[in-house]
Structure formats: C-alpha cells, structure tokens
Amino acid sequence: MSERLIVIGGCAAGMSAASKSRRVNPDLDIVVYEKTGFVSYGECGLPYYVSGLVADHHKLVARTPEQFARRGIEVHLHHEVIEIVPENHRLRVTNLDNGESWYENYDKLVIATGGRPSLLPGFSLGDLSGVFVMRALEDGIAIREFIQRERPGRAVIIGAGYIGLETAESFHVLGLETTVIGRPPQVLKRFDLDMAKLVQDELEGKGIRLSLGDEVKALEGDAQGRVRRVISSKGTFEAALVFLALGVRPNVALAKKAGVTLGETGAVATDAQMRTNLPDVFAAGDCAEAYHRITGRSAYIPLGTTANKQGRVAGTNAGGGHAEFGGIVGTVITKVFDLYVALTGLSEKEAQALGYAVKSTTIKASSRAHYYPGGGPMHVKLVAEEGSGRLLGGQIVGGEGAGPRIDVLATALHKEMTVEELSELDLAYAPPMSPVWDPLLVAANVALK
Amino acid sequence: MSERLIVIGGCAAGMSAASKSRRVNPDLDIVVYEKTGFVSYGECGLPYYVSGLVADHHKLVARTPEQFARRGIEVHLHHEVIEIVPENHRLRVTNLDNGESWYENYDKLVIATGGRPSLLPGFSLGDLSGVFVMRALEDGIAIREFIQRERPGRAVIIGAGYIGLETAESFHVLGLETTVIGRPPQVLKRFDLDMAKLVQDELEGKGIRLSLGDEVKALEGDAQGRVRRVISSKGTFEAALVFLALGVRPNVALAKKAGVTLGETGAVATDAQMRTNLPDVFAAGDCAEAYHRITGRSAYIPLGTTANKQGRVAGTNAGGGHAEFGGIVGTVITKVFDLYVALTGLSEKEAQALGYAVKSTTIKASSRAHYYPGGGPMHVKLVAEEGSGRLLGGQIVGGEGAGPRIDVLATALHKEMTVEELSELDLAYAPPMSPVWDPLLVAANVALK
Numbered sequence: 093m094s095e096r097l098i099v100i101g102g103c104a105a106g107m108s109a110a111s112k113s114r115r116v117n118p119d120l121d122i123v124v125y126e127k128t129g130f131v132s133y134g135e136c137g138l139p140y141y142v143s144g145l146v147a148d149h150h151k152l153v154a155r156t157p158e159q160f161a162r163r164g165i166e167v168h169l170h171h172e173v174i175e176i177v178p179e180n181h182r183l184r185v186t187n188l189d190n191g192e193s194w195y196e197n198y199d200k201l202v203i204a205t206g207g208r209p210s211l212l213p214g215f216s217l218g219d220l221s222g223v224f225v226m227r228a229l230e231d232g233i234a235i236r237e238f239i240q241r242e243r244p245g246r247a248v249i250i251g252a253g254y255i256g257l258e259t260a261e262s263f264h265v266l267g268l269e270t271t272v273i274g275r276p277p278q279v280l281k282r283f284d285l286d287m288a289k290l291v292q293d294e295l296e297g298k299g300i301r302l303s304l305g306d307e308v309k310a311l312e313g314d315a316q317g318r319v320r321r322v323i324s325s326k327g328t329f330e331a332a333l334v335f336l337a338l339g340v341r342p343n344v345a346l347a348k349k350a351g352v353t354l355g356e357t358g359a360v361a362t363d364a365q366m367r368t369n370l371p372d373v374f375a376a377g378d379c380a381e382a383y384h385r386i387t388g389r390s391a392y393i394p395l396g397t398t399a400n401k402q403g404r405v406a407g408t409n410a411g412g413g414h415a416e417f418g419g420i421v422g423t424v425i426t427k428v429f430d431l432y433v434a435l436t437g438l439s440e441k442e443a444q445a446l447g448y449a450v451k452s453t454t455i456k457a458s459s460r461a462h463y464y465p466g467g468g469p470m471h472v473k474l475v476a477e478e479g480s481g482r483l484l485g486g487q488i489v490g491g492e493g494a495g496p497r498i499d500v501l502a503t504a505l506h507k508e509m510t511v512e513e514l515s516e517l518d519l520a521y522a523p524p525m526s527p528v529w530d531p532l533l534v535a536a537n538v539a540l541k
Numbered sequence: 542m543s544e545r546l547i548v549i550g551g552c553a554a555g556m557s558a559a560s561k562s563r564r565v566n567p568d569l570d571i572v573v574y575e576k577t578g579f580v581s582y583g584e585c586g587l588p589y590y591v592s593g594l595v596a597d598h599h600k601l602v603a604r605t606p607e608q609f610a611r612r613g614i615e616v617h618l619h620h621e622v623i624e625i626v627p628e629n630h631r632l633r634v635t636n637l638d639n640g641e642s643w644y645e646n647y648d649k650l651v652i653a654t655g656g657r658p659s660l661l662p663g664f665s666l667g668d669l670s671g672v673f674v675m676r677a678l679e680d681g682i683a684i685r686e687f688i689q690r691e692r693p694g695r696a697v698i699i700g701a702g703y704i705g706l707e708t709a710e711s712f713h714v715l716g717l718e719t720t721v722i723g724r725p726p727q728v729l730k731r732f733d734l735d736m737a738k739l740v741q742d743e744l745e746g747k748g749i750r751l752s753l754g755d756e757v758k759a760l761e762g763d764a765q766g767r768v769r770r771v772i773s774s775k776g777t778f779e780a781a782l783v784f785l786a787l788g789v790r791p792n793v794a795l796a797k798k799a800g801v802t803l804g805e806t807g808a809v810a811t812d813a814q815m816r817t818n819l820p821d822v823f824a825a826g827d828c829a830e831a832y833h834r835i836t837g838r839s840a841y842i843p844l845g846t847t848a849n850k851q852g853r854v855a856g857t858n859a860g861g862g863h864a865e866f867g868g869i870v871g872t873v874i875t876k877v878f879d880l881y882v883a884l885t886g887l888s889e890k891e892a893q894a895l896g897y898a899v900k901s902t903t904i905k906a907s908s909r910a911h912y913y914p915g916g917g918p919m920h921v922k923l924v925a926e927e928g929s930g931r932l933l934g935g936q937i938v939g940g941e942g943a944g945p946r947i948d949v950l951a952t953a954l955h956k957e958m959t960v961e962e963l964s965e966l967d968l969a970y971a972p973p974m975s976p977v978w979d980p981l982l983v984a985a986n987v988a989l990k
Binding site: 493521 | 553583585586589594595600601603834844845846847849850866867868869870871872873874875876881883885910911912913914941942944945946947948949951952953955956958962964965966967968969970971972973974975977978979981
C-alpha cells in the first residue's frame with residue numbers, strides 16, 4: 093500500500109509541499125484539506141483585486157483543485173482538520189458543508205495552517221457589518237462586493253503595515269476617502285523612521301489621511317449594526333467601511349493541542365528540514381518560524397516567498413527526499429502608490445535592539461543617469477556593524493528599480509559581505525537604468541568614509 | 542613645494558582619479574590634460590544625444606573645467622601629452638590650439654588615455670564624409686548635426702555590439718532606414734546565441750535590418766567624396782551615413798613608448814593599486830586591464846563603471862592614500878528598444894572556451910505575478926560549473942527588472958556562490974515587481990534538477 097501524505101491547509105506552503113512531494117515520490121497518496129473555498133491563490137494580490145486592477149478573482153488562483161487532481165493531488169475544500177492524534181498517526185476532519193467528521197490515518201503530515209489576522213481586543217468580526225479583514229480569497233471578494241454595493245464614501249484602515257498601505261491605495265483608486273490609523277508613530281514599523289517618513293509623505297501627497305501613534309478605542313455602528321465611526325485616542329473618524337490590517341499571527345491552535353512545540357515567536361518550531369518535534373509531522377509557511385541568517389535566531393516574518401520555499405522543503409522531506417531550508421534575511425517589499433519600499437536584513441533600530449553597534453548611512457541618488465529622462469530619486473540606507481563593517485541590512489525607497497536592488501543587498505547579506513565588498517561590486521550600468529555609480533555603490537562609498 | 546599630479550585624459554577614469562586624489566590630499570597640485578574639448582561627459586549617453594532624447598549635449602557633461610577649477614583641479618582642454626620621460630618624471634605636452642609644446646615635471650602620473658574606436662582595415666576616417674565613429678562628445682555632436690543637415694534616408698552601422706545596437710535604435714527613432722552589419726553570426730558577441738537571438742528578434746521586429754556573419758569589404762562614395770554604399774560579403778547596402786561601431790581598443794601608444802608594460806590583452810597592466818611598472822605612474826580606465834574575479838586573469842572589458850572605480854583607486858594611491866581595485870566579474874547591460882539585455886560573469890561559450898565543464902539552464906518566466914497587469918517575459922540563463930555547481934555567469938533578457946536582477950547574479954559571482962545557494966536567496970516579492978518565485982529563483986531551481 094502507498095504511503096499517505098496529508099497536508100493541512102491549501103495555502104502557498106501547503107500546495108508547494110503537496111506539489112513537491114508528488115515530484116519526489118510518484119507513489120505517494122497526497123490529500124490536502126482546506127478550510128476555505130480556494131487553494132493556491134495569490135494572497136498578496138488581494139489588494140489589487142479589491143481595486144479592480146485584477147478584474148476577476150479566478151485570476152488570482154494559480155491552480156484549481158481540478159488541476160491538482162490531474163497531478164495526483166486530492167484537494168478537499170471546506171474541510172477542516174480539527175484534531176491530530178500523533179501517537180496513532182491519525183487526524184480528524186470535518187466537512188464544513190455538511191458537518192460530518194471522521195478520523196483517518198496519515199503516514200506523513202504537513203501542517204500549513206497559515207496565519208490568521210489579528211483583531212482588535214474585545215472585538216469580534218460579526219459585531220458590526222462593514223468591518224473586514226483580508227486573508228482568504230473570500231475576504232477580498234467580500235470587500236469588493238461591499239464597496240460596489242454599499243458605496244461607502246469613507247474608509248478607515250486600522251494598521252499601517254504592508255497590507256494596510258496597499259489597501260489604502262486600492263480604496264483611494266476606488267474614490268474612497270481613506271484614513272489609516274496606526275499605533276506605532278510611523279508606517280511600516282520594521283523600517284527606520286527616516287525611510288518611513290518618505291512613505292508617509294507619498295501617502296499624504298496622494299490624499300491618504302494618516303493618524304499615527306494613535307490607538308483605536310472602539311468601533312461604533314448605527315441601529316442596523318452597520319459600522320459608522322472609529323473612536324481612537326486622537327479623535328473620531330467617520331467610516332462606512334473599516335478594514336482591520338493589524339498583521340497576522342500564526343494559526344497554531346490545532347498544532348499546539350496535538351503537542352507540537354512552538355518557538356519563542358509563538359509559531360511552530362521546526363528544524364532545517366521543516367520537521368516539528370512530532371514524528372512524521374512537518375510544518376511550513378505562515379504557521380511556522382523561519383531561521384533568520386543575520387540574527388541566528390528563529391523569526392516570524394510571514395511571507396509568501398518563505399512559505400513557498402518552506403513548503404518545497406517540507407514536501408521534499410515528507411516525500412522521502414532530502415532538502416533543507418536556507419533561512420531568511422528578512423527581505424520585504426511593498427509598493428505604495430509610485431514608491432517601492434523595501435527592506436532586507438535588519439533596520440537600524442532592529443539592529444540596535446539586538447545589541448549591535450551600528451553605523452548607518454543614508455543617501456539619495458538618482459535612479460538613472462542624470463541626463464536620461466524619467467529618472468527619480470532613490471533613497472538607500474545601509475546598516476552595518478561598527479568595526480567589522482559587516483552589512484546588517486538595507487532599506488530602499490524609490491521607483492521601479494528599488495525592488496530588484498534590495499535583492500542585491502539580500503544576496504550580500506546571505507554571504508555576510510562587508511560594506512567595503514559591497515562598494516567593489518561590478519554592477520550593471522546603462523543610462524536608462526542607473527547612474528554610472530549605482531545608488532548602492534554611492535551608499536557603500538559614503539558608508540566607507 | 543606641493544607635489545604635482547598630472548592626469549592624462551579627462552575621461553571618467555581621469556576625472557575620478559583627479560577628484561579622489563584631491564579629497565585624499567588637499568595639498569596636491571592636480572593638472573589634467575585632455576585632448577578633446579570636453580571632460581567628464583557621459584560617453585554612454587551619446588546614442589541618446591544622437592536620438593534627441595537628451596536635447597542638449599551640455600547635459601551629458603557632469604562637471605565643467607570651471608567646476609573642477611573650484612575644487613582645485615586645473616583642467617586644460619585641447620592639450621595632448623605626446624611623450625612621457627619616466628626617468629626624469631617629465632612629460633611633454635602640446636597645446637593643440639596653437640601647436641606649442643613644452644616639458645613639465647610630475648611627481649605622480651595617472652594615465653587615463655582611454656580607448657580609441659577600431660576602424661575598418663585600410664580605411665581612414667577622413668576618406669569619405671558621412672562616416673563616423675562615436676567616442677568623443679564631438680563625435681556625437683557631429684553625427685547629430687550631420688543627420689539634421691543632410692537628412693540621410695539610409696544608414697548602415699558596422700558592428701553589432703552595445704554601441705552599434707543602441708545607435709541603431711537612435712537612428713530608427715530619427716526615421717532612418719537602418720541596417721546593422723556584424724561579422725560574428727550574432728549580435729552582442731559575448732552573449733550566447735540563444736540569448737542574442739531574442740535581441741535579434743526585437744531589432745528585426747522594430748524594423749532594423751540585420752546582416753550578420755557578414756564582412757564589410759569596402760565603403761564607396763560619390764564624386765563629392767560622400768559615402769553612398771557599403772559593400773560586404775553578403776551584398777551592397779545603400780547608405781548616406783555609416784557608423785563604425787567596431788569596438789574599442791586601448792589607447793596605449795604613449796604609454797608603450799614610455800616603457801609601460803602592456804598585458805596580454807594589449808592594455809596597460811597594473812597591480813591592484815593601479816600602478817604600472819613605472820615608478821609613480823598609474824593607469825586607469827579604458828586604457829588599462831582589469832582583474833577578472835572569475836577567470837583570475839586580466840581582462841579588457843572597457844566600461845564606464847570600471848573606469849570610475851579604477852580612477853578612484855589610482856587617485857587615492859596617487860594622492861598618498863591606499864586603495865585596491867576589487868576587480869570585475871564582466872557585468873554588462875544594454876537597452877535595445879524595449880529589451881534590457883544583461884550579462885555577468887562568463888557566457889556558456891566563454892566558460893567552455895576557458896575549459897570549464899559547464900551546465901547551463903535557460904528559463905522563461907514572467908516579470909510580475911501572473912495576475913498583475915503589465916508583466917512581460919524575462920529570460921534568464923545561468924551558467925554553472927558541472928560538479929561543484931559554482932555559478933560562473935548569468936544572462937538576462939527582459940523588461941526593466943532585468944537590469945538590477947543581473948546585479949544579484951554579479952553579487953553572487955563576487956562571493957562565488959553555487960546555484961544551490963542562489964536558490965536559497967531571500968529575494969523580495971510584491972506582485973507588481975515579480976512572481977512569488979523570482980525568475981532568478983526559478984532558474985536556480987530548474988538548474989538544480
């Protein structure tokens with residue numbers, strides 16, 4: 093009889109694990125249980141579906157259950173795994189459509205239960221209509237339908253992280269007067285304040301209202317239970333639509349109950365092969381920690397890229413192959429209107445909080461040769477260890493070239509480069525894409541002074 | 542009395558050397574002799590000046606002699622150094638405006654005589670009017686004036702390298718019927734044929750006629766000495782404008798006569814401090830070799846980026862500081878109509894010619910998330926050493942993201958990464974800038990199969 097792999101969760105990590113284990117082991121029985129109505133969708137695309145830039149939500153789906161079936165991967169939607177019994181290699185599933193539950197056996201198990209959106213303390217999502225989170229594809233569909241149907245004039249986004257800001261742009265595109273309330277005194281809290289301010293200027297320049305260093309006290313509704321305003325420590329904001337973008341926590345209740353060890357971050361702890369402490373049980377994606385190459389510790393930075401890589405590793409090992417996850421350096425990027433905003437490694441404040449003696453350098457350069465039309469400013473911040481000169485992190489805010497340029501710094505971090513080595517890089521130059529001294533080299537040269 | 546630094550050549554390398562030595566040593570007397578009428582201009586911008594995209598040639602000039610004078614750098618235009626007498630730390634200068642010559646002393650000397658355009662064998666530039674090279678700013682001005690005045694309907698470009706192709710685009714923009722003749726059977730000869738073909742398709746798709754694997758036999762003119770046609774091994778091409786884009790050779794006659802040692806490439810050999818074999822004589826830029834980090838040998842790949850870096854190193858050392866040039870990995874990029882075409886390290890054929898056992902991988906990926914509008918194909922080729930998996934080079938052909946992405950590979954080459962390490966990189970992801978699996982990661986994963 094074939095071995096049976098069960099994957100809990102059809103998100104990026106889960107489907108990567110399923111696909112990879114299929115390639116590694118053609119004989120494996122592979123079953124995926126997914127709570128929602130979709131697998132393998134581009135969660136990061138939801139803000140662009142809400143704005144209408146992506147017209148059809150089917151476009152966000154990379155592969156349907158039918159397509160997975162043709163690869164010999166059995167996907168069950170609206171099925172929730174509610175219990176794992178590791179001693180017996182068993183688990184219990186509920187069909188959410190009809191309420192039936194049953195036990196079944198696994199030989200290998202991949203936990204890819206993902207993350208769940210944080211909520212306001214003391215507030216449940218059903219309390220008022222017009223209040224949304226965005227995690228499942230259904231969430232995006234619900235927000236878009238709500239906007240089309242209710243035509244809310246004013247929206248408040250609570251949370252000034254990536255999803256909050258990307259969705260602020262989407263709301264703005266749809267003509268909504270949009271306010272973003274954030275508890276930290278800046279947007280994008282991992283970034284240093286000097287870089288975050290550039291983003292804040294961009295947002296306010298486009299007409300987004302920001303209320304930062306502000307704490308939400310209550311959501312108030314009308315007699316019909318429709319949200320109408322947000323009460324914060326700084327004031328009252330009228331809103332017919334409230335989007336909670338308070339970040340994501342690892343969805344680990346099931347794993348924890350089964351005896352899976354969690355790490356300090358609260359997410360599932362794994363080894364480099366994505367094995368949990370339980371035999372034959374792997375974890376991957378937004379429910380799991382990731383090894384951070386700079387700090388040498390486990391981190392919780394839930395992202396699709398990491399989820400996909402971890403899923404492949406878990407799937408390879410679950411299928412009987414061998415793979416190890418190389419870890420992260422904490423690279424993130426977001427597009428905020430016309431700015432790309434990217435970070436890799438540690439920001440200055442993150443490095444300081446970890447006890448590093450830090451030397452930071454911030455420069456503003458042009459994205460193109462000075463004579464070539466269409467260039468714009470590019471802001472680069474390098475964070476290095478005082479003394480050794482080892483690069484600890486970088487932040488870039490600028491036009492389209494900012495994105496792949498952060499990847500140069502991410503690559504440098506993977507290989508523990510110093511700022512001096514960075515300054516020696518033989519980077520490409522053509523007038524339409526950079527000045528003869530690439531902004532990264534300018535930053536490195538200034539840092540060396 | 543202050544020490545006296547003389548810089549021969551006001552190109553990128555020469556002016557970088559002068560500027561850097563000024564910063565290192567405020568007491569130094571610094572004199573630059575430049576043959577042409579301009580220093581510190583963006584040579585790589587000339588094709589865009591010819592097309593009119595850069596309206597005014599003054600825009601190509603980063604700094605004027607007056608600006609250098611304010612930094613305490615004395616620049617003499619139309620002055621040619623015609624002899625170096627290293628035994629006496631002397632050299633002889635001619636003022637090209639009045640023909641006067643004189644000897645003067647130097648304490649330190651930087652040779653930055655640059656490159657000179659290759660010509661057709663047996664052909665002198667003065668033989669026919671309407672035949673141009675492009676090297677000095679004056680060359681660009683002459684071509685643009687010629688086109689405005691003579692309105693040549695047809696142009697032939699001889700040479701299918703970067704400058705040839707960039708200028709083909711410029712001519713096309715100006716409405717000229719343009720043919721590019723190249724001796725190798727492909728454009729951009731360092732690239733592998735599969736990548737070059739993508740560029741050829743782009744050129745032909747835009748209406749540029751290509752005649753490759755073709756050798757020019759003669760240029761023919763009319764009774765007034767105006768060029769009228771190009772005779773090649775494959776046929777006759779009508780042309781009222783011929784642009785010779787046959788590449789650049791190191792301009793080393795002066796140095797050679799003075800006893801400066803040349804390397805195997807024919808360019809000036811230097812150590813990592815950019816010192817030549819002669820005491821107190823440095824060389825930098827397109828007249829000099831560069832250490833190639835992949836091959837471990839000296840290479841001649843004349844580029845503005847390398848020239849600037851070498852100039853800084855020469856200037857630092859000439860000023861009494863200490864710096865070493867970190868070498869190149871052979872990174873180049875060009876924009877050909879809507880394609881960015883980039884190479885770093887060794888192409889497959891270059892690696893094979895050097896005796897490497899090579900494994901190459903070519904993939905086509907999307908430049909953006911599949912659902913995000915505006916993406917296009919990105920072609921990535923990785924060249925790795927069989928067995929060790931060490932990355933030897935990469936080529937990318939695609940849209941705007943191709944440029945900085947080649948820099949990720951250049952960074953990987955600096956640190957001798959393997960393809961497996963490449964596959965582990967924590968690269969940035971946002972739907973507008975890449976798929977969740979960046980094209981580089983896709984390529985690395987395919988290469989690992």
